[in-house]
Amino acid sequence: SDKILQKSIDPTVHQMLDRAEQAGIETVWDRYEKMLPECGFGELGVCCRNCNMGPCRISPFEDEGPQKGICGATxxxxxxxxxxxxxxxxxxxxxxxxxxxxxxxxxxxxxxxxxxxxxxxxxxxxxxxxxxxxxxxxxxxxxxxxxxxxxxxxxxxxxxxxxxxxxxxxxxxxxxxxxxxxxxxxxxxxxxxxxxxxxxxxxxxxxxxxxxxxxxxxxxxxxxxxxxxxxxxxxGTPEPVRSEANLGVLKADHVNIVAHGHEPVLSEMILAACSDPALVAKAKGLGAKGINLVGMCCTGNELNMRHGIPLAGNFMQQELAVITGAVDAMIVDVQCIMPALGDLCECFHTQFISTSYKAKFPGAVHMQFNEENALSIAKEIVGSAVDNYANRVPEKVFIPEEKSDCMVGFSAEAIIKALGGTLDPLLDAIKSGAIKGIAGVVGCNNPKIKHDLGHVGLVKELIKNNVLVVTTGCNAIATAKVGLMLPEAADQAGDGLKGVCQSLGIPPVLHMGSCVDISRILNVCAAAANALGVDISDLPVAGAAPEWMSEKAVSIGAYVVSSGIFTVLGTVPPVLGGPLVTEVLTQGANDVVGAAFAVETDPVKGAGLMIAHMDAKRKALGI
Ligand code: SF4
Ligand code: FE2
The missing domain is CATH 1.20.1270.30 (Substrate Binding Domain Of Dnak; Chain:A; Domain 2)
Structure with missing residues (x-):
């Protein structure tokens, strides 16, 4: 339906939401709509429950309602x-x-x-x-x-x-x-x-x-x-590798295991267990052709960057993977795992397996993982997934066809290697103007924005304007799904960037990893600044989080700005109720750390702000 088309730019999402609607199953989008209108005090950031004299909330209207908390807080x-x-x-x-x-x-x-x-x-x-x-x-x-x-x-x-x-x-x-x-x-x-x-x-x-x-x-x-x-x-440090992305990576005739969460400590062992001959034989004994491990969110990025393991999808697709009816186990550790998965998995045969004592979920089977016995526990977990293949209901399986090829694995070391051993060719391309600047585009998904439109819309506009994009997290998955991580995507870039990508054989959008791997971007920026003898805040670089939602993203935004990098947020942070705080974040921070935030919900306009910033920095550098 038209309503479903408005929720995402991704056709797999449309198909799965259609299916969910027919089956009367709710997803994150339904729960978001039920929550509307969201709390106005919360949106402005003016509610406080830091003590039990409150909770307090400040009226947004100066002539009406409290202007101070009970303690006097403004x-x-x-x-x-x-x-x-x-x-x-x-x-x-x-x-x-x-x-x-x-x-x-x-x-x-x-x-x-x-x-x-x-x-x-x-x-x-x-x-x-x-x-x-x-x-x-x-x-x-x-x-x-x-x-x-x-x-x-x-x-x-x-x-x-x-x-x-x-x-x-x-x-x-x-x-x-x-x-x-x-x-x-x-x-x-x-x-x-x-x-x-x-x-x-x-x-x-x-x-x-x-x-x-x-x-x-x-x-x-x-x-x-x-x-x-x-x-x-x-x-191992990631090196360029080919892979695939989107729900079409699930296979009807294989045991499908989705590794979801964040830490490679678990997923590396799950990967090792998936090639265990006894477990593969067990899967075949049950009529499957093999074991198909795929990744979701940042655990997906970790596996994808180091081993070319396919990406099933980003944050907003975790429920949709289950709704295919083809997932035999969803194995999770920590972070960005929706508690909704428990009830959802009960509608299907999918086994929802939690593994960290730090992160337990209603409806999950808990199989505690520990490093001392890592491989043997991973084998038990994968064994449980394989057993569950017998419970799969073929009539309930529907896997969307869509998936895209991608070239990933661009650690800082891999980028320098692709450049021939030093950053100089990249710096020269920036100096000559072939590349206008570098943008780090990262962060989550958020139902407040049409899924993946913020990510893809912003990135396409940047590369069109000769901005090389480095990416992590859910943005990386969004861009991989639409083919922007293929060397051929250079055709969608401006002439300067296109030439550089073609001569190096690299995509215009470089996958640098999971959310913690934004540290790789910091390292590249530091190396570039040191090579030029300037500060990071002098470089023609900018950051963006077009669909951010998590507290982790707030910390990321804060350290990226603290590192001297102008950053555009695509969803509005809960700060607008504090005029001084808003001013500090969007202006005053320039005097403190040489960079600040901007908020722009339109991805093309967001890209425009980043490009204008790069132009100003280029001018100041005299290039
Ligand atoms: Fe917060 Fe102060 Fe109200 Fe306590 S009294 S809830 S600290 S504003
Ligand atoms: Fe992440």
Missing amino acids: ADIIVARNLIRMIAGGAAAHSDHGRDLAHTLLLTAEGKSGGYEIKDEAKLAALAKEYGITADGRTKEEIALDLAKAVYAEFGKQEGPLQFTRRAPQKRVDQWQKMGIDPRGIDREIVEIMHRTHIGVDNDPVNLILQGLKASIADGWGGSMVATEISDVLF
Whole structure:
């Protein structure tokens, strides 16, 4: 129906929503509509429940209703407190993910992990050098043990600096120090947000926001960067690989397993278990042709980048995968997993398997995963999925045909390799104007915006204007699904970018990984700025999160801006009730960190803001 066509640009979504409607099954879009109109106080960010004198809410009308909370907090104080609590939530999520990787490296170095190994010795050596760990005459396990202890310590330490923040240009670090936002320990900055936002502590909106930026830097240049770097050491640094994306990657004649969530610690072992001969034989014994592992959300990106495992879809498609009736198991760990999956899976044969003690769900079977027995637990989980194939109801199966080929795996190392060993050819292309600038386009999906339109609309407009796009998260999946990650997509780019892509054989949109891998983008920006002898804020680069929804995205936006990168948000953050906070985020931040936010819900106009920003930066650089 017409209504369904309005919800997404993706034909698989239309087909699955049609099917859901016929079966009387609700999805995220239905629940969103039932919620409308959403709470106006919440939208403005002016409700507070930080103490039990309240809850309080500030009237948006000056001559009517309360202008202060019971404690005396103004709208700006409440908005600032709420905003940085979102940063605390997001930074905690990314950083706990990083901590889990450090833990896995520690166990692996001690010989206590069940199936992991150190795959990228070159990266191990480079990180060891960065941390001042001697490598001479030592085994990789000995070096890894020291490195694991050093990165593990970053979370709990009381005094800075965080080692990876020193990858930023010196000017940036100087500015952070001057503003008092150079982070100390990762956990410390998050805890301090919780303390400062308690009733009666920090009631200066600007001071609150500065702490939010500090914690976000501890995420981007701390926890997230640890997650990325240690994942590479354990599982290999991604290199270009071909794959496919969209629900059409499910196979009617195979056992279909969807790995959904975020941490590669689980998904790497699920992948290993899927090629276990005994389990493959078991699947064949049940009449399946084999085991088809596909990924959803960032776990999907991790598997896709390192192994070319197909991407089934992004955040808004998790329920739709189940509605195909072809998923034998949805295996999840942490983050972005809808609790709605429990009830939904009961309408189908799909087994919903949770694996982390941190993330349990109604209706899920819990199979606790741990690193010590990783491979044997992964085999049990995959075995359960294979058994469940016997319960599949063929009449209930409908898999959309649509899928696209993609070329992925563009880690910073892979980009430099594709450029012939240095960033110079890219910098030259930027200087000559063949490439106008680089845009990092990232983030979630959100039913407030037509699914994937924000992502694809913005990215297409950028490449048309010779902006090279680097992407992660749900934007990466959205662009992969429409073929923008193929070298042939260079045809959709402006002439300058097209020429560069064609000569290098790369797509105009480069998949750099999962959400924590935005750290890879930071590394590229830092390397470019250092090569040119300028700060990141001087570069013709910009960021965007066209369909963002999570607290993680708030932390990302904050650290990207704190790193000096202008950022466009495609959904409105809950801050407009605080005029001072809004001014600081969209203007004042320029004086503090050399960048600020803009909000623009129209993707083409959003791209326009980014392009104008790049033009201004080019002019200032005299190129
Ligand atoms: Fe109300 Fe202040 Fe308590 Fe918040 S902290 S609920 S504004 S009294
Ligand atoms: Fe993610």
